[in-house]
Amino acid sequence: MQSAIRHEGVSSPNQPQCEVRHNVPTLQPIDKREAARRSGDDMKWSNKNPFMASLSERYALNGSNSTKETIHLSINLTGSGIEYKAGDALGVIPTNPPELVDELISMLGWSPKDTVTTQKGERDLRTALIEDVEVHRLNKKVMAAISSSHKPSSSRLVLVRRERRSLDSNEVTETWSVDDNGTMSSSDFSSEDQDPLSRIAGIGNDAEATEEYIWSRDYIDLVSEIGEYPGTPQDLVDTMDRLKPRLYSISSSPDAHLGEVHLTVAVVRYHHHDRDRMGLCSGWMAETVAKDTPDVPVFLSTTKSFVLPEDPSTDIIMVGPGTGIAPFRAFLEQRECDGATGRNWLIFGDWTESDHYYYREQIEGWIESGLITQMTTAFSRDQEEKIYVQHRMMEHGSEL
Structure with a gap:
C-alpha cells in the first residue's frame, strides 16, 4: 500500500506575495444595451439579469494519458462590480448547441422562424430552443402531454x-x-407490436417506465423514435423545462486575481443511444465559448456558512477530491493573501498522481513556503488496492 504524502512544515507562512493583475484582456466592442448595463447603473446581477463576462483563459488540468477532461477557466469580471469571497459559487447560464437545435427543428419539419412565447416573451422558435429551454434532457411533462393527447x-x-x-x-x-x-x-x-407513438404514450402513463425512459434521452431521441410531435411548436416549448443556470464553486481568491474569477470544471462526455453527448454547461464552456468576448452570462451565488474562520490563527482541514479541490484552492489563496497563521491541512485524491494532481505546481509551492502544513493524497489507481480519501481520513482518525 502506498503511503500518504505528508509534508510537515512551519505553522506561520511568510507574508504572501498576492498577484494583482492590472492588465486585463481587451474585449471586443459591445452593443449599446450591454454598454449601459456595464455603466454601473445596474449591479444587481442575477439569473434573470446576468452579467455578460468574458473567458480570458482555458487550459486542461489533466495529464495527456487521462481519460478524464478537467479544465481550468479564468473569467474576466471587469466592469461587473461583482465582489465575491472564497467559498462562494458562480452561476453560469449556458446555451443549447445550435447544431442540436437545428437538427431537432428539421426532424420536426417546423420553421426556425415559427413564433413561440417563453418566459422571456415572444421569440422565434430557434432562439427559444437555444436560449430559453432545456433541449438536452427529456422531462415528465412532455411524456404526459404525449399520453394525454394520444388517441388510439x-x-x-x-x-x-x-x-x-x-x-x-x-x-x-x-x-x-x-x-x-x-x-x-x-x-x-x-x-x-405497438406503433411507436402508442408505445411512448403507454410509457408516459407509467411513472416508473417514464423515469427510466427520460433518464438517458433528449428530444432528438424522442422524435427519432416517434417520427413526429403530436402538437404545435408552442405545445412543445410549453412542456420543456426552463434553461437552468449551473453553479460552480469558485476556485480563486479575489485578492489574488483582481477582476477575475476561476472555475475548475469536469467536462462531461459520454456515448448513449448511438450518439456522442456532453454535459450542457461543461461542454459549452469547453468547446463553444470564445476567448475575450463578452458572451458568458454569470451571476454570484453567495454563501454564509461555507467560509473561512474569522480568526486567521484557526487551523483548518480541507478534504477535496477531484474537482472538489476548487473551493480549497480559493481558501488557500485567501489565507496566503491574509497572512493567516493557522495551520492548513489539505487532503486531496483522484485517479493517478501523474495525470490527476490538479494545481500540483501551486500546491507544491505552498508546501515549500509552509502555507500547507500537512498534505495527504489518495490516488486510487496508482496501486492494485483502491485507496480513496476516506481511507486516508481513517488512517489519520486520531488527528481528525
Missing part, C-alpha cells in the same frame, strides 16, 4: 384464443384464452 385507433382486435404448437408433431404445447371477464393480461402482448 378506434378499431379493436379481440384475442379469444392463442395456441403454440410443436413444429415436429404439430401438437398443442401451450394455450391461452380469455378469462371470465373476456379480457387477457397485457403481459401476453409485446410492446414491440
Whole structure:
C-alpha cells in the first residue's frame, strides 16, 4: 500500500506575495444595451439579469494519458462590480448547441422562424430552443402531454384464443384464452407490436417506465423514435423545462486575481443511444465559448456558512477530491493573501498522481513556503488496492 504524502512544515507562512493583475484582456466592442448595463447603473446581477463576462483563459488540468477532461477557466469580471469571497459559487447560464437545435427543428419539419412565447416573451422558435429551454434532457411533462393527447385507433382486435404448437408433431404445447371477464393480461402482448407513438404514450402513463425512459434521452431521441410531435411548436416549448443556470464553486481568491474569477470544471462526455453527448454547461464552456468576448452570462451565488474562520490563527482541514479541490484552492489563496497563521491541512485524491494532481505546481509551492502544513493524497489507481480519501481520513482518525 502506498503511503500518504505528508509534508510537515512551519505553522506561520511568510507574508504572501498576492498577484494583482492590472492588465486585463481587451474585449471586443459591445452593443449599446450591454454598454449601459456595464455603466454601473445596474449591479444587481442575477439569473434573470446576468452579467455578460468574458473567458480570458482555458487550459486542461489533466495529464495527456487521462481519460478524464478537467479544465481550468479564468473569467474576466471587469466592469461587473461583482465582489465575491472564497467559498462562494458562480452561476453560469449556458446555451443549447445550435447544431442540436437545428437538427431537432428539421426532424420536426417546423420553421426556425415559427413564433413561440417563453418566459422571456415572444421569440422565434430557434432562439427559444437555444436560449430559453432545456433541449438536452427529456422531462415528465412532455411524456404526459404525449399520453394525454394520444388517441388510439378506434378499431379493436379481440384475442379469444392463442395456441403454440410443436413444429415436429404439430401438437398443442401451450394455450391461452380469455378469462371470465373476456379480457387477457397485457403481459401476453409485446410492446414491440405497438406503433411507436402508442408505445411512448403507454410509457408516459407509467411513472416508473417514464423515469427510466427520460433518464438517458433528449428530444432528438424522442422524435427519432416517434417520427413526429403530436402538437404545435408552442405545445412543445410549453412542456420543456426552463434553461437552468449551473453553479460552480469558485476556485480563486479575489485578492489574488483582481477582476477575475476561476472555475475548475469536469467536462462531461459520454456515448448513449448511438450518439456522442456532453454535459450542457461543461461542454459549452469547453468547446463553444470564445476567448475575450463578452458572451458568458454569470451571476454570484453567495454563501454564509461555507467560509473561512474569522480568526486567521484557526487551523483548518480541507478534504477535496477531484474537482472538489476548487473551493480549497480559493481558501488557500485567501489565507496566503491574509497572512493567516493557522495551520492548513489539505487532503486531496483522484485517479493517478501523474495525470490527476490538479494545481500540483501551486500546491507544491505552498508546501515549500509552509502555507500547507500537512498534505495527504489518495490516488486510487496508482496501486492494485483502491485507496480513496476516506481511507486516508481513517488512517489519520486520531488527528481528525
